[in-house]
Amino acid sequence: MNIQTSNAAAPAGLATQDLVRRFGGLKATDGVSLAVAPGELHALIGPNGAGKTTLINLLSGELRPDSGSVRLGAADVSRASVQGRVAQGMLRSYQVTSVFDSYTVLDNACLAALRKRRRRLSPWTALRDCADVVDAARRALQACGLDDVAEAPVESLAYGQRRQLEIAMALAGEPSVLLLDEPMAGMSAAESAGVIALLQSLKGRYTIVLVEHDMNAVFALADRISVLVYGKVIATGSADDIRNHPDVRRAYLGDDADA
Structure with a gap:
């Protein structure tokens, strides 16, 4: 799959600093700091309830942080609306399809x-x-x-x-930044392969933050991976770094994961 990019914005960097979001007494994100380079495909992984979708919602503007910041390129967008971030080039997809059937x-x-x-x-x-x-x-x-x-x-x-x-x-x-929340959820192996090929074709042309549970897809696609557990980033690195990180293996991949 090939895409024409003559009218597309150049990829932008995306960063968070000490991002906190509370729901009552629970910190869904607990001091999350990320730095995603322009054109990088950065995957977010972790067990259910780790705070991944909350983080995507904070990035997209659907939630406001209790503290910390979100930067898109040189701009602080921490208090910008969803539409304001769309206008600056940040677009997202959702876990549940959101289209007009008719x-x-x-x-x-x-x-x-x-x-x-x-x-x-x-x-x-x-x-x-x-x-x-x-x-x-x-x-x-x-x-x-x-x-x-x-x-x-x-x-x-x-x-x-x-x-x-x-x-x-x-x-x-x-967009300059794509936020993709479990784009392969519920897909067959053949359908997932098609989306993996699509995302491979987009790499480098957009900055992509990918939340995904399909670890084969994550390891095939990601330039870097961050692992969230209980709202905290416990590790960031390459696919090999994450595969072999002892804390990640214990918390998410399992000690018997293939190295």
């Missing part, structure tokens, strides 16, 4: 492209009359191997195609 695949991608542009359509303007929006949507669908089903209603898609559409909708916003 719309076509292309129309879903167009709506995502329109959101980035923060444009309102008048009652007399059809969505597809906006040439730049349609062009961005078609490029994203082509990148995700969905151009041949562009005019199909989303409700007709297989599950794996729906997950790929979520990624295409993020790409249609021409």
